[in-house]
Structures are given as C-alpha cells and as structure tokens.
Amino acid sequence: MNWQPICALDLLAPEHGMPALVGDNAVAVFRTHDDELFAVGNVDPFCGAGVISRGIVGDRGGEPTVASPMLKQVFSLRTGLCLDDPGARLPVFRVRRREAVVEVALP
Template structure:
C-alpha cells in the first residue's frame, strides 16, 4: 500500500451525505467509485462497475455482512463482494477494484 503522505487524495463529499448501510457513486480521476458507509460508521470504496453485468451500479447494491466481512450485493444479479478486498464471495476469481478511503475534517476522501 502506498504511503498516505505521497498519495493524491480527492475530496468526494461530506461524511453525513452517505447514509449508514448505503452507497454513493463518485467520479475520481476519471473512474467511477462506489463509496459505502456501514452501520458501524466505517467507510469502504470499490469500483462502481459490476464485473459480471458490466453495468455501473455497485453503489446501489445491498450492504450487509457475511460472517465478519462487510459486503455489498450487486443490485443486478446479487453476487456478494467483500468491501475490504473487492473479492466476489459467490464467483471465485471475480473481483472489483478497491480504493483507499479516509475521513478528514468530516469529508470523505478517496485515493487511487
């Protein structure tokens, strides 16, 4: 992982604009990113493109858990992805990109 001092961070939105257990989409460096806030307040960022359907819909997915993993289910075909790693828990070898996300001065920031 890249040192946070040398990363380029992009401010996306205020923390309170993302409801718990919901996602939002943002354009970061020309790429669509899905940002999620879980019930405990943690933030996760993955690629917004569903790798199976090819549509940019992951931010509209259903947030939940599988075991101890925070997850999102694709709104199209319901495959479940680990928000920490981007790995699909239902289809081996399928994944979405994961982005660095942080909260700074009540603003959500993403780094590629």
C-alpha cells in the first residue's frame, strides 16, 4: 500500500479536520476526542463544495460523525454513509499514525 504523509499528529487537533490532497482525491482527515483517526472525502455530495474538513465532529449513538458545514447532513466517519440520507456517501480512506505523523493510503 502506498501511504502519503499528511501532517504531524500534533497539528491535527482533536475534534477538528484538515483538508489534504491524496493523489487526485480531496480528503478530510479527522482526529476525534478519543484520539482515533479517520479520513473521508472532502467534497460534500449535496452541494459539491470541498468543505467536509470544516465540519462539526461529534457522534450519533456512539458512531463518530462529521456534519457538513453547508447543509448540515451528518456522515459516519467510519463508513462515509450519510446518516440523514442513506442514498449519499463520502468515500473512506485508510489512515494511520506512524510515529508522530498522520498518513493516508492512496486508493
């Protein structure tokens, strides 16, 4: 697998996202309050804007989520599925912590 470094772990604050370009993919990387890392597509499927990384991180029934800052739909950070409209989904990317660096796998 081809891993691409995104940022130092300490630059990715808990409950915040960071946009990144991984190959040709706009990606949003998140670190949750319990220090889990997630990476999903950064383009909101409802409006086409690259804004998911600026969304509000939370959870719904224990499922880590991000709410789009545009139209407020909520997406699972694990599966990319829109919890408000199951017909929509964000792509999900593999992410890992390697030493003190966050890396995302090229698809």
